[in-house]
Amino acid sequence: MVARQSVTYWFNQNRLDKLLAQYVGALEGCELLYAIDADGRQVSSNVYPRSIDTSAFGQDLSERPYSMSLSVLSDVARQGAFACDAYISHATSQPCITLMYGVTSDSSLMGFIAADFYR
DSSP states (O other): OHHHHHHHHTTOHHHHHHHHHHHHTTSTTEEEEEEEETTSBBOSOEEOSSOEEGGGTTOBOTTSTTTTTTTTTHHHHTTSEEEOOOEEOTTTSSEEEEEEEEEEETTEEEEEEEEEEOO
8 A cells, every 4th residue: 555655755755754654654564664766765754653853855775675675676666565584773773674665656666664673
C-alpha cells in the first residue's frame, strides 16, 4: 500500500516523509522507513516511529548490503516485497533485516520503500 501511494509523492521529499510517517507505526516491529531510487540514492528522510531525520535525504546507499542486488531484483520488485539478508545497520549498529517494497510507475521501476526491522 505505501509503495503504491508513494508514486504520487516520489519527487516531493516533504510529502513523501509525511506519507512514510503515517505507515511506520502501523508496521509491527518496523523501526525505520525510507525511500531509495533505483540507483540507491535516498529520496526521503529517515522516518522513525517518533521522529524524522531529514539529514539522511540524498545519501548514497548503493554500497549497502541490501542495495548491492537492486538491479538484479528489479523484476522481483515489480511483483511486491522481498526481504534482504540480515546485516548490521549503519543507523543503529544492530543486526537488521530490511524489507524492500518496489515502487513502480507504469512499467518503470522508480525505486524502493525500505522498512528496517531490528528485532
